[in-house]
Amino acid sequence: MSDVEEQEKREGIWNGIGRGFWNLLFPRRCPICDQALPAGQEAVCGAxxxxVSPLAEDIPRCRKCGKPLEDEEEYCLDCQGKRTSYEYGYGAYLYDSRMQEAVGRLKYNGRKEYARIFAREMYERYGAWMKKTGAQALIPVPVHRKRYRQRGYNQSALLARELSRYSGIPVWEDYLLRVRDTLPQKDLSPGERKQNLVGAFQIDPVQLELKPKPECVIIIDDIYTTGSTIDACSVQMKTQGVKRIYFLCLCVGKGY
Ligand SMILES: [Zn+2]
Ligand SMILES: [Zn+2]
Known part of the structure; x- marks a missing residue:
């Protein structure tokens, strides 16, 4: 064994021991119920x-937003008769009460490590689709500077980074900016949601110069309800010549 190999082996053992202690002190937690997982596990727990399981692909789903449908319609009530700047997209989970709590922890309680498990769940279902779209970039829905300072991270960017690692599609974190601090969408009616986002997003002029003009992108976010956030982002990118825009979210929920 060469010196380098020996050193690597020694370091490997020490890293292994270090990781063991670390896991003992700070066990990984299930991203949905927040309970500690058995050592070495990093996934949604058995309970x-x-x-909660990701939305099945073989059930009737809205052709725009991927929400499960109760009848034989093509579109859900949120999407019926609506024109959007984006093509369509998917959410891995239905936004029910459990997922609401889980996303709350990811977003407001500093559990940023959950992004890794959630992104893996998203990629397992939609990785092949992501590649098939031919997207040149993943665009996380940006948060306003003020929120970023409060929270220390943008949960959508964390998901996008992990999805980029899996898919090989680059993530452009600074491309789209949230230039206006808006009210939380969840407290507003569909009409107010649209109004709330007027002038909220803008493509960074510096990035516009630096980056190639993409034909196709995928917007990444945590929750999709009526689609007004995704649409407001898409409008900005469409005016800059992006031809096809898709989205992939952790959850889809009903807005009506
Ligand atoms: Zn759990
Ligand atoms: Zn829909």
Whole structure:
């Protein structure tokens, strides 16, 4: 064994021991129920798997937003008769009460490590689709500077980074900016949601110079309800010549 190999082996053992101690002190947690997982595990726990599983692909779903449909319509009530700047997209989970709590922890309680498990769940279902779209970039929905300072991170960018690692599609974190601090969409009616986002997003002029003009991008976000946030982002990118815009979210929920 060469010196380098020996050193690598020694370091490997120490890293292994270090990781073991680390896991003992700070066990990984299930991203949905927040309970500690058995050592070495990093996934949705068995108990949560019984109640929450990613949306099946073979059920009737809205052709625009991927929400499950109760009848034989093509579109859900949120999407019926609506024109959007984006093509269509998917959410991995239905936004039910469990996922609402889970996303709350990811977003407001500093559990940023959950992004890794959630992104893996998203990629397992939609990785092949992501590649098929031919997207040149993943665009996380940006947060305003003020929110970023409060929270220390943007949960959508964390998801996008992980999805980029899996898919090889680059993530452009600074391309789209949130230039106006808006009210949380969840407290507003569909009409107010649209109004709330007027002038909220802008493509960074510096990035516009630096980056190639993409034909196709995928917007990444945590929750999709009526689609007004994704649409407001898409409008900005369409005016800059992006031809096809898709989205991939962790959850889709009903806005009506
Ligand atoms: Zn769990
Ligand atoms: Zn829909």
């Amino acid at each position: 949560c798997r019984q109640y």
